[in-house]
Amino acid sequence: MTAMSAPAVPAGDRRGRAQLAIMLLGLLLAAVMAAALAIGPFGLPVGRALAILGDWIAGRPAADVTERIVLIDIRLPRMLLGGLVGAALAIAGAMLQGLFRNPLADPGLVGVSSGAALGAVLVIVTGGALLGPLAASVSIGALPVAAFLGGFATTLVLYAIATRRGRTSVATMLLAGIALGAFAGAVTSFLVYRANDAQLRELTFWTMGSLAGSTWLKLAIAAPPILGVLALTPFIARGLDALVLGESEARHLGIDVERLKSVIVFAVAVVVGVSVAFTGVIGFVGIVVPHLLRLAIGPEHRTLLPASALLGAGLLIGADIVCRMVVAPAELPIGIVTAIIGAPFFVSILLRRRGIVDL
């Protein structure tokens, strides 16, 4: 073929690099997923795990029933739910940061997750009283709805407090988020301590999170809304980019800013609500993942959002492997691992941007 000189990529255009990074992140995610199936107190080499998986998918009888139960009923739904929730939290962080125009907004830090947790706990507590024996089966469907409502209300209040005339005050947002989170957390803790309900799990689940209770049923409930929001992200990417310039500027570029903001608040509340309902409050994923990716591939949302989903999924699945292994046969709450990774990131962003926070 004659070598036509392809038009050179102009300086500052990082889309090619971003697409390459997305492919690499996809490979990384696949590797972490395989590791999550193989690693655990019950040893199962990767090749063996994949063989069992292949048998199961093809509908062949299990060679070893115990191995199949460990893989298909325990590790596989846990790995998939972890991946979904990791992707959900990472894109929720990226979207909130775009909405508030600053890189410190994280659903866990600004109270959205705490609001969602309060909604979920309220359903468990009041649902038990109102519905009696039916509660268990009803509440697994009602949980994510209540968590969504709690997260939605918190996000709306936060936005109303922190944004005046299209400008967001970073300091107000963080402080209001802390206050909202503390309040929702306190009410949640009160309800958990007071409740005398067997199915109300311990407080650490709602403050530190865990993937331990993953089941196929929870996965089936969580997957459609999270995948739905993931599918929506290409349509809001340009709007989020324009919003970085400011609300008036975005409107001048032809973006319906009011509608965009409603969509973002709704989408964040959906994915955070579903995640919190089934895995509790897991912090810092939403801050670490988009921050790292902005450094690597730039802040354009049409590549940042899919890359965040992939890296968030990989990060949470990887963190869960650590949780299951470090104190085996017991388990660490996964929020401990994400906080240990995430808190230093938060501080480093804060230090670099001290002037902007302006306290």
Place this chain on the structure above:
Amino acid sequence: MIAAEDLVIRAGHKRLVDGISLTIPPGLVTAIIGPNGAGKSTLLKALTGEIKPASGRVTIDGTDLRRLPLGQLAARRAVLPQASSLAFPFTVHEVVRLGAFDRRGAGAINARVVAALARVDLDGFGGRLYQELSGGEQQRVHLARVLCQLPDPRPDGRSAFLFLDEPTASLDLRHQLMTLSAARDFASGGGGVVAVLHDMNLAALHADRIVVVHRGQIAAEGTPADVLTDALLAEVFGVTLPVGKTAAGVPFILPQAATAA
């Protein structure tokens, strides 16, 4: 043509814009001048459709601006804001590309971005991070973004309009002239330009038409030579100052000659 009819804009009980009617014709550079707090920025926001007037309306070729879908409006009018900061590390190329919203191929859009950067004297700045630039350079990046939004002053045979809010505020002399010459090119190509300017000499030199806003109303309107008079400066700006004229008849103002009224 953009036309404002009997615009009134209130903030509380105060009338920021008090019954202004104005047309913005294509092919001309219109400068809006006036003292601080006269209502220039508010008027500009109403003309661009950013704020809704309490009464009156703004039309573009007869259609109410606020009824036009935002995407269609964005294809016909662009607004250069006063310099703003960005929260995330965008490169200059990426900021300018935000202006190119139509669905053309990446190659065509990149070419348009590169051309816009060259127009504002920022060749080779595409790969730099926006945050690392000086205030004047950032201002020019936004000018490039706006030119990228309206690469053609007459898209589909109808005039487009460029609104510039104090476009020269943080620029050195060379780039003040460059900015106004870009505005002139846009008008010569058949588009309309409106610029809020503080420097009356730049307005006199580069505008075809000057609109003087004072206390929410239009105090004077016309060619620079007609509008910029000793009497107007005394009445509107409160300075007693003789207006000079160049050999070509362009008025100029030397602040050194001023005595406060």
